[in-house]
Amino acid sequence: MNPGPVTSSPMIIMILVLSLSFKLLIYAFNKKLGRKIESSTLLATAQDAIGDVLTTSVVIMGLVLSQYTTLPLDGFIGVLIALYIIFSGLRLSLETINPILGEKPEKELADKIKKKILSYENIYGVHDLQIHNYGPAKTMATIDVEVPYDMNLVELHNLIDKIERHIREDLNISLVIHMDPINNTDERYLEVKKTVGEIALGIPHILSFHDFRYTGHSEDELIILEVVVDSRNTTEKDRTEIRKELERRLRSRFKTARIMITVDLDVAIL
Template sequence: MIHFLTQRFIENYGDYKNQKVRQAYGTLCSILSIICNIVLVIFKITIGLIVHSVAIQADGLNNLSDVGSNLASLFGFKLANKHPDKDHPYGHGRYEYIAGMVIAFLILVVGIQSLKESVVKIFNPEKVMFSFVAVVILIFSILVKLWMYYFNNQIGKKIDSSSLKAAGQDSLNDVVTTFATLVSLILTLITDLPVDGIIGTIVSLIVIFAGINVFKDTINPLLGLAPDKALIDDIENFIMSYDKPLGIHDLMMHDYGPGRMFMTLHVEVDCQEDVMKIHEEIDDIERAIQEKYHIHTTIHYDPVDVHNPRLLALKQQVLEIVKGIDEHYSIHDFRMVPGKNHTNLIFDVLIPANDQISHQILKNKISAEVKQISDEYHCVIEIDHAFV
């Protein structure tokens, strides 16, 4: 079914990195989801009112919030594909994340409202009338939501869309809540307990927690989520496969929406190499990363001396000192500058992003241990936090 629909409605459907193709996928998924959810809302609200079931009505309201979510996703894809302008030179891709936040907000609003009504029904229950029609509609709803989960999740993975993945997860949550509603309707046949209000409360809590999770998933990229480690490792291995690079550091990646990634990094190269040849290869690497990973990349190259035995021996000694403090620490940009009274050892120490150690204490500790090698050495240290 997915293959048929994408072939029928999306031109160049296999080009997932193309922004127009991504928008076409997002539009198709959103419109199909809107149609399915509207049908479910009409059936569930109507049956819920007929049989006096707050759980079924809560489930219907949840589907109504899904319509709002799908509309937000639809407009999010449309706005995200706007061409960059002078006020937004990096494009408008983050509209897709904002759409995800709107989805999360709507889910939370409906969940809280349903929770309020369900708790009232526990203490002031109404007789729920069992209906085979309601059972059929709820089973039909479960099947529709399973299909919507599969459709949105598969497309979300293909085009790397957080809003479609969120819509897919929301559909899977709806399967759970609708199944719970079905159970509550069946239980009314064998008990006089306020199961409708109890199940409605459980359903509402599931909806609320789902909304919180969707909110977390969409706000993280806006706050600056660390890039995927597997992607970074692959990019670093790709760069190191070229002739000139000797090492990589200070890699930073900025996310301005799906398909709008920007990356900067430093590449260490031999200081005795021809600078024009180095520059040519760096340009080749930047273009290759754009073609392979669709990431706009800027590389700064650092010339390092790999032919000075004293420098290399000192670098290894300092690295062992730093690793002795914490095995997760590393050094880069190591230079030795001789002077009249002392020799400056200039280098950066890279520590994990979540490391809370005082920079001055760390500098003092490293300097003190380097002094034990020789009083001649004076450390000039810069502390860097990892961005990946």
């Protein structure tokens, strides 16, 4: 390799500055429009444009400074710009992938969905809300809804259809509802649910519980529930110990019952 001296002319500098100006306009336009319509594609285009601006700026800087020093300044700065472009690409990839795979929804939007669903008769509660964003025009969500166990199936189906349709019309979200039948009239069921809830919520890092099931009598008792655990302040080992501790406490209280516990993370906001 035989590197030679870097040479330039005012015409080259002027063309590069003009190119840089156009790229700045493209960056500003795509960033403003991308934020307005929440388009990750336009934001990625804006990020690409600002990368070109930085690259062109390095070239101009190298051409100017090369007249005063023999150090390969453009090469050193070029390495820094390359690292910035790699970092930006990884960040944009994560920002694009997370909404598609499903991420914890914004509290304001979650509260709107919850309030809307709970406004209907025969809806006892909601949980496990997850939202998947496929761009500004396509948002899908899933949620579990607690309903009466003895409600007529046709009436229940019509109610769920109506809720899904109204959420789509009012919030522009394609919602899929999973029904959880709940017995809110049996005294024994309510008594056991209350006791299990007190035991579960008495264990650190358990935030809530849902999908509670209680069937049978005496030696045929079966208790099923899912507990939501704080994901930020626990490890996988901690969650295993939490499940074992909860099972131990429940077995101490319900000695003959079979107990099935599932641990959920707080990736959903409800």
